[in-house]
Amino acid sequence: MTGEASDTVPPTAGPLTLREPVIDDGHRIHALVRATGALDLNSTYCYLLLSSHFAGTCAVAARNGDVLGAVLGYCKPQQPETLFIWQVGVHPSARGQGIGRRLLHYVLDQPGCGDVRFLEATVTPDNDASWALFSAVARDRGAALTHGPGFDPAHFGGQSHEPEALLRIGPLAATATTRE
Numbered sequence: 001m002t003g004e005a006s007d008t009v010p011p012t013a014g015p016l017t018l019r020e021p022v023i024d025d026g027h028r029i030h031a032l033v034r035a036t037g038a039l040d041l042n043s044t045y046c047y048l049l050l051s052s053h054f055a056g057t058c059a060v061a062a063r064n065g066d067v068l069g070a071v072l073g074y075c076k077p078q079q080p081e082t083l084f085i086w087q088v089g090v091h092p093s094a095r096g097q098g099i100g101r102r103l104l105h106y107v108l109d110q111p112g113c114g115d116v117r118f119l120e121a122t123v124t125p126d127n128d129a130s131w132a133l134f135s136a137v138a139r140d141r142g143a144a145l146t147h148g149p150g151f152d153p154a155h156f157g158g159q160s161h162e163p164e165a166l167l168r169i170g171p172l173a174a175t176a177t178t179r180e
């Protein structure tokens with residue numbers, strides 16, 4: 001499903017801060033996901049849960065109080081060494097500046113990901129930006145990127161949905177590395 005693009009353009013001036021989300025970010029992340037125009041838009045409640053219960057495996061990029069990028073992930077309950085990136089989005093006005101890449105590294109370097117050795121995500125075959133983003137992170141980390149079947153269109157029931165390949169990066173080095 002594709003969300004509607006937003007007319008709201010965040011400011012381009014001011015320092016960019018990467019940090020864990022807080023509860024007040026939930027509705028801002030919802031607005032960001034809508035603005036991406038490419039991600040499935042979930043409920044604000046869902047983003048409130050991620051901003052609270054899963055804050056240690058999520059991150060936002062904020063400028064002057066506006067959230068212009070977010071990585072939303074969790075460690076798989078049955079495989080806690082695997083960080084699953086559920087959604088990653090950067091506002092259209094801020095793309096191509098390395099924000100998505102920095103956000104993914106930020107999450108991987110968080111204490112909540114200290115035991116993480118693999119990163120997974122599902123990506124549609126034609127999402128060049130997403131494949132390039134995860135490829136860059138794998139390259140930065142000196143880790144292999146592999147992919148296989150993820151979710152088929154049939155898994156979405158009656159909804160029209162592209163297939164989602166399961167992408168996997170790892171093994172990741174145990175020692176966290178700080179990047180620019």
Ligand SMILES: CC(C)(COP(=O)(O)OP(=O)(O)OC[C@H]1O[C@@H](n2cnc3c(N)ncnc32)[C@H](O)[C@@H]1OP(=O)(O)O)[C@@H](O)C(=O)NCCC(=O)NCCS
Pocket residue numbers: 036038039087088089090091094095096097098099100101102121122123124127128129130132133136
């Ligand atoms: C995917 C997305 C998060 C990338 O964020 P971003 O901040 O623009 O990405 P970055 O600037 O950090 O770029 C990371 C890498 O991807 C490449 N890249 C970024 N956008 C690209 C595009 N449209 N086409 C090809 N490569 C692209 C960059 O060149 C860089 O690779 P490099 O280091 O080898 O040069 C952003 O395009 C987005 O929000 N898209 C809509 C939502 C979406 O599709 N999310 C992913 C769902 S799985």
